[in-house]
Amino acid sequence: MKSFDVPFVYRSPLISAIKKKRKDLDRMKKDFSPTVLDFGPVKIYLARHFGFCYGVENAIDIAFRTIEENGDKRIFLLSEMIHNPQVNADLKASGVEFLQDNSGKQVIPFESLTADDIVLIPAFGTTLTIEKKLREIGLQVEQYNTTCPFVEKVWNRSELIAKSQYTIVIHGKPTHEETRATFSHAAASGPSVVVKDMSQTIELAKYISGEKPSAQFYTEFKNQYSEGFDVTKDLQRIGVVNQTTMLASDTQAIADYLKETVTTRYGLTEQTIKERFADTRDTLCYATNDNQTAVSGMLQTEADFAIVVGGYNSSNTSHLVELFEEKLPTYFINSDEKILSQHTIMHYNFHTNMELVTEKYLPEKQPIRVLITSGASCPDALVEGVIKKLAGFYPASKSIDEIFELFRN
Ligand code: SF4
Secondary structure, eight states, X not given: OOOOOOOGGGOXXXXXXXXXXXXXXXXXXXXXXXXXXXXXSEEEEEOSSOSOOHHHHHHHHHHHHHHHHOTTSOEEESSOSSSOHHHHHHHHHTTOEESBOTTSOBSSOGGGOOXXXXXXXXXXXOOHHHHHHHHHHTOOTTTTBOOOHXXXXXXXXXXXXXXXXXXXXXXXXXXXXXXXXXXXXXXXXXXXXXXXXXXXHHHHHHHHHTOSOHHHHXXXXXXXXXXXXXXXXXXXXXXXXXXXXXXXXXXXXXXXXHHHHHHHXXXXXXXXXXXXXXXXXXXXXXXXXXXXXXXXXXXXXXXXXXXXXSOTTOHHHHHHHHHXXXXXXXXXXXXXXXXOSSSEEEEEETTTTXXXXXXXXXXXSSSEEEEEEEOTTOOHHHXXXXXXXXXXXXXXXXXXXXXXXXXXX
16 A cells, blocks of 8 residues: 655554564454553553554645645645544644534635635545535645545445446435535435434335335435435435445445345345345445454453544544443543543543543453554554553553564564
8 A cells, every 4th residue: 555654743663563563474464363562460452453544644644745835825624634633633733724613514614715725625525515616716626635535436336326226325424524425426426315323224214115104204314315305216226335434234234124125125036136226345444344353353352441542523433432342341532641540531432422530440450451442543653652651550561662672673
């Protein structure tokens, strides 16, 4: 893969060395067992795959290069560059202003922009309407577009599905920037509808099977279907794509459920299902797949608790938390500063959208065993900070340099 110029402050020499060593030993990425960092009283099990993905590194590289090369210009970002508070704060500190908040609410009006400005499109991509607006102002849309190629792949898949006369069902969070962008691109190709989870899928299936009156669809799926959507016709042939960062098992279950519904409704078989259900695989990106597989690989290891580091509004990160939570106590934090002491940790509950404080999170026995990973938009330096903090609570721990030596070539 291409390598990017990412500010050194986001890197961790220790984690870069670990990742390099694992990569050298397993070029085909077949071994998803964690890397063990044995500090003595603390054993850290670090995921095989975590941290900045291709799309995030690409976006960060373009953004900081743009700032460096255009000191005389006003630079804006459509919304958060990626879902990481530190990176967004650094961009703001460099003078970049955000035009919209995460939900798409306008903070700075488009009318205040001029053709001399620069507007960066974030890694999630944007809607065709916004792209058109920027072009009309005379802004260079292509030059400063950091849309991830894996997101564009979903748009291309949607177009193909629509060309074959299937309606596009998008599994994604309806208000997430990426899903809003994908929905906009899909809707330009053909009828499209968004489902956020299995419970909405079950309700959508009732319109396919005829269990629910058609008229109800328009209120139940308000703001989630394309203009002119005709529920009596547009659910007869469907294909599923998804936001690149969803939970793989959820996406599979949703596609299976809809396939089953269509099969039953039209009396189809494995041979004839293609007549009404597009034969596609999920559109999760490689980073989502690898990070989730790495967590599954870690769950074979006996441990006391797990820590997931990442932005609280990061979709891919919250799915990693979800996987861990099924098996052991899990703390979702956005930096080592949330580890308040060896007795107290402040962490985020993404089910309730609230931060809470847990006491006595460190067991009294030794060694303690901790599983650690991070989301695709989390700098490795933050993960190193967490490792250092935990090991630092135990005076008998080996130093970071001693651990580093083990991974240096
Ligand atoms: S998580 Fe996947 S789709 Fe999103 S920016 Fe990273 S590589 Fe691209």
